[in-house]
Amino acid sequence: MSSNLPLSDDDVHAYADGKLSEERRARLAAALERDPALAARVAAIRRQNVELREAFDPWLTEPLPRELIAGAQPPRGRKPPRGRWAMPALASAATLIIGIGLGWMGRGEVLHLAGTPTTFPRQAALTHALYATDPNRPVEIWANEEDRLVRWLSKRLNFPLHAPNLHAMGYDLVGGRLVAGNEKPGALFMYENADKQRISLLVRKDSEHTSETAFRYALEDGVGVFYWIDDACGYALSGRVDKQQLLAIARVVYGELAAADAAAAPKP
Amino acid sequence: MPDSLPHPDLVAALPRLRRYARVLTGDLNRADDLVQDTLARAWEKRRLWQPGSDLRAWLFTIMHNVHVNQFAVRRREQSESSLDADDGPVAGWEIPVRATQSDRVELAEVFAQMGRLPVEQREVLILAAVEELRYEEIARVQCVPIGTVMSRLNRAREKLRRMCEVSPSPLKVIK
Numbered sequence: 557m558s559s560n561l562p563l564s565d566d567d568v569h570a571y572a573d574g575k576l577s578e579e580r581r582a583r584l585a586a587a588l589e590r591d592p593a594l595a596a597r598v599a600a601i602r603r604q605n606v607e608l609r610e611a612f613d614p615w616l617t618e619p620l621p622r623e624l625i626a627g628a629q630p631p632r633g634r635k636p637p638r639g640r641w642a643m644p645a646l647a648s649a650a651t652l653i654i655g656i657g658l659g660w661m662g663r664g665e666v667l668h669l670a671g672t673p674t675t676f677p678r679q680a681a682l683t684h685a686l687y688a689t690d691p692n693r694p695v696e697i698w699a700n701e702e703d704r705l706v707r708w709l710s711k712r713l714n715f716p717l718h719a720p721n722l723h724a725m726g727y728d729l730v731g732g733r734l735v736a737g738n739e740k741p742g743a744l745f746m747y748e749n750a751d752k753q754r755i756s757l758l759v760r761k762d763s764e765h766t767s768e769t770a771f772r773y774a775l776e777d778g779v780g781v782f783y784w785i786d787d788a789c790g791y792a793l794s795g796r797v798d799k800q801q802l803l804a805i806a807r808v809v810y811g812e813l814a815a816a817d818a819a820a821a822p823k824p
Numbered sequence: 825m826p827d828s829l830p831h832p833d834l835v836a837a838l839p840r841l842r843r844y845a846r847v848l849t850g851d852l853n854r855a856d857d858l859v860q861d862t863l864a865r866a867w868e869k870r871r872l873w874q875p876g877s878d879l880r881a882w883l884f885t886i887m888h889n890v891h892v893n894q895f896a897v898r899r900r901e902q903s904e905s906s907l908d909a910d911d912g913p914v915a916g917w918e919i920p921v922r923a924t925q926s927d928r929v930e931l932a933e934v935f936a937q938m939g940r941l942p943v944e945q946r947e948v949l950i951l952a953a954v955e956e957l958r959y960e961e962i963a964r965v966q967c968v969p970i971g972t973v974m975s976r977l978n979r980a981r982e983k984l985r986r987m988c989e990v991s992p993s994p995l996k997v998i999k
Contacts, residue, residue, distance in 0.1 A: 565974075565978060569952075569974065573952060573956070575958065575959065604934075604953070604981060604984060604985060604988075605953040607930060607931060607934045608950070608953045608954050609954050610928075610931050611935045611938075612843060612950065612954050615842065616839040616840065616843060617839070618839070618842075620838055620839065620842070621856065623856070624838055624842065624859055624860065624863075625835065627859065627860045627863040627864070628831065628834045629831070630828060630829075630831065631864070689836070692955070692956045
């Protein structure tokens with residue numbers, strides 16, 4: 557698209573979708589300043605995009621039927637292998653795929669075993685596996701808008717949330733998103749360290765009668781999860797991280813949240 | 825020319841394939857059948873996949889074609905309304921709102937109104953706004969010129985906005 561062409565309707569869509577080239581983006585941004593109606597239109601498109609994602613993303617964390625997982629397997633017996641060399645070649649190809657794809661494999665396996673009723677740690681691991689590797693949009697709102705993110709999620713979950721600061725543990729906030737829960741939505745905060753290793757904290761309101769628990773650990777197909785319930789809220793910290801390291805981070809999360817709660821509590 | 829598809833990536837793409845199938849068919853059971861047919865077709869055509877390219881977009885393209893072919897067959901059998909019908913409810917959006925697990929009114933509204941868009945407009949919206957594919961990739965998936973993608977996107981957004989306007993949260997005026 558030549559940059560000398562006048563701005564078109566297509567540019568408005570591309571701008572709202574974040575797909576416009578640098579130079580035209582600047583020109584359209586300038587046009588928005590002059591034209592409130594155009595600015596409103598861009599805002600409406602973006603709002604619609606967010607609503608569409610919120611309406612259709614919950615499907616992504618649904619357990620998959622086993623037949624579909626099986627359907628993704630290479631077909632067997634449909635076509636006889638060409639000659640006797642095919643089998644060893646296939647076997648080594650499979651080994652190679654398993655070798656290079658260990659990280660990905662884990663992601664697949666989480667989905668693979670998702671046919672059973674979902675427990676909280678399994679849901680956390682599944683959600684982490686899905687979004688931590690998402691190429692386009694691991695989070696809905698990025699960390700540069702942390703205040704807006706926390707306000708938005710607090711409003712959606714209907715109780716005050718905090719994104720704990722894990723900088724001391726080497727992890728910085730990437731952003732967050734609203735995720736599907738069993739009955740109510742949950743909030744996901746994602747963090748990343750210098751090695752691009754990601755961990756995520758899932759928060760959801762639990763039923764009124766759940767009692768508090770100590771830290772519990774679950775290993776869900778390669779994803780470690782420390783989870784606990786505090787003040788009728790469930791928390792789960794997930795990542796492909798060594799158990800002791802994850803526990804250390806979970807303790808910091810717990811401490812940060814307790815401190816935030818104490819600060820927010822009304823003074824007697 | 826690969827002799828195989830990256831199986832882990834294929835499994836990882838399943839939730840998105842399934843979502844796309846639901847948007848195409850508007851029916852939870854038919855959607856899973858469409859995913860199965862797409863996977864079978866993908867394995868048949870595995871030598872056409874270029875390693876390193878976006879597997880997800882390639883699978884969407886196959887699914888689109890499988891669906892168009894199946895839809896054409898059904899239409900001949902049942903002589904249903906036009907595929908490109910631009911008005912009125914579209915046959916076969918059978919997905920209950922609770923399948924979205926959402927308790928928010930405006931999302932339920934968006935969800936329900938999506939079912940009233942023609943299928944090719946639903947597709948463009950999901951691929952552009954939710955999957956965030958590049959417009960060129962969407963053109964490839966639907967096998968149409970990019971101008972057609974843009975006009976479908978424009979119509980879909982306008983229509984969805986108008987249909988959802990009756991929802992209780994009016995658009996705030998931006999100063």
